[in-house]
Amino acid sequence: MRKAAEEFLRDAATKSADLAHRQIIRQGIDKYNEAFERGRARFFNWEAARQRCSEIKWEAVNHLDRYLVEFEERVKARGGHVFWAENAEEARAYITDLARRRGIRTIVKSKSMVAEEIHLARALEKEGIKVYETDLGEFIVQLRNEPPYHIVTPAMHLTRADISALFKEKLGGIDTEDPPELVAAARRWLRQTFFAAEMGISGVNFLVADSGMIAITTNEGNADLGMSLPRIHVALAGIEKVIPRLEDLAILWPVLATAGTGQPITCYNSLIGGPRGLNETDGPDEFHVILLDNGRSELLADAEQREVLHCIRCGACLNACPVFRSVGGHTYGTTYQGPIGSVLTPHLRGLDEFQHLSYASSLCGACTDACPVKIDLHHHLLHNRRNAVNEAHRPWTERIGFTLWRWMTMSAGRFALGGSIGRATLRGVYALGLESTVLDPLRPWTKVRAAPHIPSKSFRALWRKGIGTN
Amino acid sequence: MERTDNPSRAKILERIKAALSAPASPDVPQTYDPAFASVTDPIERFQRECSSNNTECVMTPSLAASADAISNVLSALPAGEIFVQDSLELRGMASAWTSHHIRWSSTVAEAGSTNKGPRETSQATITLAEALVALTGSVLVSAECGGRGAAFVAPVHIVVAKAGQLVPDLETAFARLKESGAAIRNSYLCLITGSSRTADIEKILVMGAHGPGRLVVTVALGTE
């Protein structure tokens, strides 16, 4: 088994057994569910909205080259720079290069999954540049030196007591568990950083092709401060983030907000088309957009799973997923967690190493129902599994097991005989009191649950004898 | 030496083109219901949404009355500096705002800086808007409305709007932006819905994260 899979199993076992952790997550998800239900009710027709969003993304992704080029032309026409990065290394190199040449010492950063994906902060810190997360949840996990727990609410695994203790230790001069006071403390502390920073790095929610603008959504306003005060703004986006038209945002913004947090619309939806304009009061001197491939063009070539690139990173599938609720975001050990992470990561980082995420699902389908752009998430988990088998990434014991299973089930006679023998064996083992011991053939089952009652006769045997159905 | 080469660009575009040669099954666009019910009474809807999203919406009969309403808001704030977008209308209203020292957006920046935006010490900012949106109770601002920082730096952001700027929904707002060329002229636009907030701590909603904790919108009715 690959290392990532082993770590996942180990962490999953620990977290599943952690009742306190499960309780915190449950409460967070319950709050989200209530808010989402209210949010969905505000739509005249939520299903119509999902359908429309799915069509917009289909159009964008299936004409990706056209829209990306259109976007790039318009950005450059207004004095912005567009850099196409093949992989994480190129993206990092561009940014660290830029920072070095401009003498950047301090960077403020708003939420960017792509920045996580390319491990940007680490690379910048190696250059001696201080990077400050400004989204409160990201700020908190940065202080704790851990990755975000959830793509929308990075600190949902922490209580106010945890955060209070953290601030007391790292920020000093704070002694409160009151959430408004904690928020105010973070605001005060980061204020000087916003004014001192020479570069602001942001993510991108949408690349708007017909306007050459990037769309960024926050509730806090941190991204906007980061692109008004510092003299350079760098925005990171996966190539799949493009949408055709400005007016597509009229439906995407409300849907993103509703699916993400249950709000009718997020507090700040900003559109940035370039550096500070000629007569504008403020804004950066330079505007750079990094378009990252890093495996996305390969996924694009997979016509069956291409729609996975429609994802708008709302986090709804994480909230819907019973596995996520049981093990939490850190257990996945990947940038993208939950159902979208399980579907996407094998494509970005290799099926052999990350197939286990696609298997760590009961295929309940809650994610597919939740997805606001109608990605068939749980069916793609199945597709990943099929690919893992066809590309021979599965253990040979399992392959033999299924070959044997097929042989048995292709004949009613063999099936019935095999079943009789199996049941007789189990009845014997359990009669000897060996349930859940190493001699128990069902030990993988009985490790965590009682063995089923093993009947002496199968249905087909009873049916044949005409027993018990009158 | 500036980095102007980007060999990956061609490679990525080539891969994309090749990838798309395998067409995905298109979802046939269906005839479907609109996502939102139409807004029948924009003023009422705007007010209702504002009270949901924590925007202080003040309806007034005229810009002069708006100026007075703003004066009331300002007098309750700590003394000091306010940042005001340098526009004809706001210049005309400024005589009502005597409680604070006004720094106009046109004021030359400190030496070595290109930032003429509000200073950290500002108690409030006052700007115009591009439009108001009834469906969500939102204010659409642009870089022309006093700059980017005007909507974010100070703890209170005050918007001076006119009833004629109110549009029913987002589609109309975008159409207006395109018509007026605001999207082309401005390097920055922002749709603001309520005051800055976060729920990152135990999913408890707290107002006033990095942006203003208070958003005040004065709407002068009966004006274009």
Add this chain to the structure above:
Amino acid sequence: MNSVNRFSCDFCDHVQTFYATRRRESLPAAGDQKPAQYKMKVALFIPCFVDQLMPDVGLDTVRVLRRLGFEIDFPNEQTCCGQPAFNSGYWNDARPLAERFVRVFRSADTVVCPSGSCTTMVRNFYPELLSGTALRDEAVQLGKRMFEFSEFLVKVARRTDVGATFPHRVAYHDACHALRELRLKQEPREILRHVRGLELVEMQYSEDCCGFGGTFATKFNMISAAMGEAKTASAAAVHADYLTSTDPSCLLHIDGILRRQNSPVRTLHLANILARTEIASECTPQAAASENAR
């Protein structure tokens, strides 16, 4: 794209039309003294693990259908629908099983199956699994005439009252395939509401997955158990005497968790409950099974 919504609508229409016509032809003419001789015939698909580990579910399914006047056929050649291999990614092993299944049931007008997941496999997944093969279209047609047990009762037999008595407090678990793939939510509840004496209670999180998920239950034991515990906690919170569902696989798993917790809550499949026509104080699968084996 998720096409299940649209599929279900077409499907419901098809069901209403086809079976309404059939039944009109088979009902006795008004004024007949003798009971109708013609009985509608249904074929039974008993999931592989029900056949081997929970025969009582099959037996009770037969009891209920016979009580409603259906004639039952059990094609002996049946074994498994292929889902275990399919879900694990072994499509090349599942495919011959699927083709065999289609052949075994090709002459059946109607197939009833006491399992949402097996019905889902045939109706929703056979078309993809068998795409490009000669039997694909036949599989699509088979999917239209195969029904999960409660779905059959409500939509085909048009019976929500099946003459059952079960005076206990019962909570219903929404099995994932039945809920999200077959779009069954009210149907099992409607039938349970008509059971005499039965008090149907709604659990919090009734739509959450129980954690079975096939091989997931053993490959990811700890997560499966955590999900199962959340389910048993929901049942305990409403003080249910019994937990029921359309899917015996869910119940096997939940029951295993309940027994380890020494919980007083018992599990019974929908068919087990609907088969009860007299007041019985003890209705455990063990009791039922030993009764049947005699």
